[in-house]
Amino acid sequence: xxxxxxxxxxxxxxxxxxxxxxxxxxxxxxxxxxxxxxxxxxxxxxxxxxxxxxxxxxxxxxxxxxxxxxxxxxxxxxxxxxxxxxxxxxxxxxxxxxxxxxxxxxxxxxxxxxxxxxxxxxxxxxxxxxxxxxxxxxxxxxxxxxxxxxxxxxxxxxxxxxxxxxxxxxxxxxxxxxxxxxxxxxxxxxx
Numbered sequence: 001x002x003x004x005x006x007x008x009x010x011x012x013x014x015x016x017x018x019x020x021x022x023x024x025x026x027x028x029x030x031x032x033x034x035x036x037x038x039x040x041x042x043x044x045x046x047x048x049x050x051x052x053x054x055x056x057x058x059x060x061x062x063x064x065x066x067x068x069x070x071x072x073x074x075x076x077x078x079x080x081x082x083x084x085x086x087x088x089x090x091x092x093x094x095x096x097x098x099x100x101x102x103x104x105x106x107x108x109x110x111x112x113x114x115x116x117x118x119x120x121x122x123x124x125x126x127x128x129x130x131x132x133x134x135x136x137x138x139x140x141x142x143x144x145x146x147x148x149x150x151x152x153x154x155x156x157x158x159x160x161x162x163x164x165x166x167x168x169x170x171x172x173x174x175x176x177x178x179x180x181x182x183x184x185x186x187x188x189x190x191x
Contacts, residue, residue: 010035010165011166012035012165013164013165013166014162014163014164014165014171015034015035015037015162015163015165016034016035016036016037016070016160016161016162016163017032017033017034017071017079017160017161017162017163017170018032018033018034018036018048018068018069018070018071019031019032019033019068019069019070019071019075019078019079019082019111019114020032020033020036020048020050020056020060020066020067020068020069021056021066021067021069021100021108021109021110021111022056022057022058022059022060022062022063022065022066022067022107022108022109023059023062023063023065023107023108023109024055024056024058024059024062024087025059025062027091028093028100028109029055029056029059029087029092029093029109030056030069030082030087030092030093030096030098030109030111031054031055031056031082031083031087031092032079032080032082032083033048033049033050034083034163034165035049035163035165036048036049036068039135043137043138044137044138044141045123045135045136045137045138046068046118046120046135046136046138047133047134047135047136048066048068048133048134048136049131049132049133050131050132050133050134051130051131051132052127052130052131052132055086055087055088056087057132057134059107060122060134062107063107063108064121064122065105065107065108065119065120065121065122066108066119066120066122066134066136067108067109067110067111067117067118067119067120068117068118068120068136068138069110069111069114069116069117069118070114070115070116070117070160071111071113071114071160071161072114072115072158072159072160072161073159073160073161073170073172074159075113075114075161076161076170078096078098078113079161079170080170081095081096082096093109098111098112098113099111099112099113100112102119103117103119103139103140103142104119104139104140105119105120105121105139105140108120110142115143115144115146115147115158116141116142116143116144116147116153116158117141117142117143118138118140118141118142119138119139119140119142120136120137120138120139121136121137121139122134122135122136123135123136123137159172159173160172160173
C-alpha cells in the first residue's frame, strides 16, 4: 500500500455536530459547529473553531460564556439551518421552534430539544487566519431524563448527529465494533 502526498488539509472524516449558543445583546442565538470537541477532562473543557465573521462569536466575546448543545439525528434540519442562516438577520430560536433554558450562567442559552447541554465559561481564545478557537470550561452539564439509567447517560438511547466533512453530508453512528480500551488487548497476547 503506497501513500500519495496531498496539500495540507484536515482529513478527520467524521466530526460531531454541535449547536453553540450565546446571548447577544440579551437575545439568545445559536449556530452550528462541525469539529469542536473535548480538550481536557480535569477540568472538563471543550474547544470550538469559530469563523471570525460568525454572529454568535460576538455574544461569546460579549459575555465570555456559551453553551454547547449536542443534537440528535432528528434535529438535522435545525442544526443545518443554524449553520446557514445568520442570527443577525433572523430569530433562530423562533424559526427552529427551540425551547431554551438557562442554568447557572445567565448568558449561555441552551436548547431543551437537545438531549445533552453544557454551559461553559471562556478560558482561552486563540486566533488563526480563518477562525477564533474558543476554549471553554464546562461549568454544568444537563442530560435529558429519558437518556439516564441509574443517573448515568445511556448512549445506546442517543443517536448523535455527525458530519462527514469532505462529503458535506450528515451521518449517523454505525454499528458497534467492540469496546474501547479492550479490543486492543487481543494484540497483547499475540506478542
